[in-house]
Amino acid sequence: MTHHPAANTPRPTTLDDVFGHEGVLAQAFAGYQPRPGQMQMAEIIRDAITDSRTVVIEAGTGVGKTFGYLAPVLLAGRKAIVSTGTKHLQDQIFSRDLPQIKALMGSNARTALLKGRANYLCQHRLDRAIAEGRLQSPDWVRALQRIKTWAERTRDGDISRCDMVTEEHGIWPLVTSTNENCLGKECPAFDECFVVKAREAAHEAEIVVINHHLFCADIAIRQSGFAQLLPEADVVVLDEAHQLPEIASLFFGSALSSGQMIDLVRDTVREQQAEAADMSDITVVAHQLEVALDPCVLALKNARTDRIAWAEIAEDAAIQATFNALDECLKELTSALEIAAPRGKGLASCHERAVQMRQGLSSFRSSKDTDTEVRWLERREKSFTLNITPMDAGKTFSDVVESQPRTWVFTSATLAAGADFSHFTRRLNLNLALCQQTPSPFDYPNQALMYLPPDLPDPKTDSDYTLKILRRVFPVLKASGGRAFLLFTSHRELKKAAEILEGKLPFPLFVQGMQAKATLLEQFRQSGNGVLLGTQSFWEGVDVRGEALSVVMIDRIPFASPDDPVRRARETQLKEAGHSPFAAMAMPEAIITFKQGVGRLIRDVTDRGILVLCDPRLQSTGYGRQILDALPPMRRTSDPIDVHAFFQESIPKT
Ligand code: SF4
Structure with a gap:
């Protein structure tokens, strides 16, 4: 439960005033316990702001990294851009975390949310579409009518807030703009333009929340010599930074x-x-x-x-x-x-x-x-x-980082392979950054158990691999009463698993693709005993706290596809530079993806759960053992009896 600090509480001036035993968080949250990892992260950022330097921070799951970077930024009172991986997280930071920490710290900092132009209604194109009236179906006619009604009352034109037409509806490109079709200053609706207003608000705000796509688009535009979209800032925080290298290569090409x-x-x-x-x-x-x-x-x-x-x-x-x-x-x-x-x-x-x-x-x-x-x-x-x-998006990126003295913070729950950040820093060419890991507050040895099922075949050669792992997982699901995520590395295996399990489980089965992701997750949470089958999009950014999720299974080591043309070109480049592509690219990527998947299990200090890692190469090969060693320190077992005992311990004593 949140209580706002008493009106006469002095505004915090130090990080201890925020995160300490007597700080504003302790006053606001009953049972608050300071988290050393969060304090450490905030201190690193405070010092980086003082020295205008670049830091890379892997903040273990549960550190509370959003407050960990927002608090020192607010204390410093500098102009900042906060960028994150998805629009969903961007909305969450802007609408939930930022107002909450501002209220707790008594801050008046002006804030703004800025998205790419395709997220805002374009008045000019809407007027055109209404005037023309020729639409491809009655559904589009209804949707356009609803958008017209919403357009009369929206204040920011953000299409994600239009509750009358879903964001996925095919009509939106007709009434939003692109760089190519926007008429700019010559537009008859320029004075009411939502894109222009959002950019103006961002220029005036002290903290602007954006996403990586917009951030990289801005860099690409600067490179081309055109005007920039984003305001200048003293501090740039890039959350979910593990996604940046891929997004950057997309935008710089x-x-x-x-x-x-x-x-x-x-x-x-x-x-x-x-x-x-x-x-x-x-x-x-x-x-x-x-x-x-x-x-x-x-x-x-x-x-x-x-x-x-x-x-x-x-x-x-x-x-x-x-x-x-x-x-x-x-x-x-x-x-x-x-x-x-x-x-x-x-x-x-x-x-x-x-x-x-x-x-x-x-x-x-x-x-x-x-x-x-x-x-x-x-x-x-x-x-x-x-x-x-x-091939080298990092060069473009580091040119921007080094172009002006300001503070850069790159953070995520997964940036390092073990304690090694070189895979990430090499991709973005961040040679001079200070790299640091801050510890998770979770007690993994007691909160989690890693189950490595025995006698499984080689996933590369056995065509019945999926069936065989499901046979091993079935007793775990019975012991846990469902409440599980079964994560697969490919859509093919996911489909196979869905066919095998259909009608055979005594629990509700949720399969990625059945519904929109958010709906599927909500139904899974509500069910209380569901089993959800997912691929990549469920490996990260999914937060199911409490007992609804007590088992996470991973089918095999998530090595990226060897057929990918961009990866193949990078491999050649690494070889030519004298590196082993397996050690310098495939392994760190697999470890980081693995850590993301594993991170779904324990989301709170009171969560308990079993991690089922099926791939036998994790124990039989040197690289497999290296991956296991890079995961949080859990107890390990290959004995199903331990799994049953773990869930017996979970049953509350009456
Ligand atoms: S300026 Fe561009 S985005 Fe704005 S209303 Fe006109 S065409 Fe649409």
Whole structure:
């Protein structure tokens, strides 16, 4: 229960006033116990702010890292940007943690939430969509009507707050903007623009909460010499920092998707009708581009994997023919739009986009992979994206870090492999950072038991591996009364497990993909005895406290796919630099992913639970033992009797 400190409590001026035995947290929370890891983290950040230096902090699960960085930032009274991995966490920090710690510390710091432009309603595009009135289905007509009603009362235009139309609805791209289609200062709705207002509020605030996608987009924009989106700040805190290297490579490269081309087609049709009704031939040419995308998707179906190195398929005659036809259509559309561009801003903007897309397609197809970038293609059921990914996103990142004296804080529950941060610091080129681990407050030896089931086959060679591990897990589930996450490293194994368990468990079964993630989690919590099967998206960022989750099973060591073209290129680069790709990349990545999965089990000082690690390589190989040693210090057993005894101990004595 939270009590706000008495009105006459003096404002804290030291970290001890916040986190100490007599501090504001102790006064606010009944039974509060100071956490040494949290205090240590806050002290490191306080000193880093004084010295304007860069720190990398792995804050063990349960440290309370959000308060651990917000408190020293508020005490220092400096302008700060806090960035996190997902929009969900961003909302949570802005709406829950930040107001709470501010109230406890009596702080008046102005705060702002800033997201990417696709998260805000675009008044101009909404007006256009209403005026045109041509929508693809009655469901879209209803959705547009609801958005119109909501638009009259929303104050910030944040589409996640529109409770009448879900964020996943396909209509949103029609009424939100992109860099390409925003009219900027020439927009008739510029004065009421939510994107502009959100950016202005961010420039005026002392603490701005953003997400890594926006952060990396900002760096990419600075590199290109355009204006920046984000305000300058004295302190930048990057929470969930383990996600940054991947997001950075995504943003510092370039991508051209079939979806972008379809958007261009739709916008061209709309702008032609609005600005040049007599030039209907543009619409015909635009539709030809859309039609030319299908054969490309079809030609890619024969490729071996979903992420394909362009070098592998660049000589394929069928693929070349479909992409030649696509280029021809893009060329025709560009020419038609060039003639129409003087008729209006909308058509001029479409022309610019078409020119850029044509250049993007041509540079993707004509250049070769180099030491600095790799070209690859992502294939999905009905779409594709052409990517050029830089091999060294770290260089761009560190140029920004080193460009001005300010404090940088990189933090997450999982950044190091054992005590070694080099995998993370190398990816972001943070050579001079101070790296530190702060301990979890959890008593792992007493709160958790690691069960390594005996006599399991090699997961690489046994085709019945999933069935065999489920046979071992079944008695654990009976002993625990369900209340379990079964985490798999691939969708294929997840599907197999779901088929095996369907109708065989005396507990409710929840399978990733059945519902939206948040709904599935809520139903799992409510059930009290559920068993949830999940892959990557359930390995991290999921918080189920208490008895609803008492077992976490991991099917095998989460080594990343060896087929991934970007990874393959990085492996080659590491080899050339004299490193072992297995030791320098595959192992640290597996350890960090493993720690994320394991971190789902114990979420509070009163939680208890069993971690079931099935992969026999964890005991039979040197690297497996290295992974086990990097996990929190739990008791280990391979005896099912210990599992039963653990749950017997859990039953409250009457
Ligand atoms: S300025 Fe751009 S985002 Fe804002 S309302 Fe106009 S088109 Fe939409």
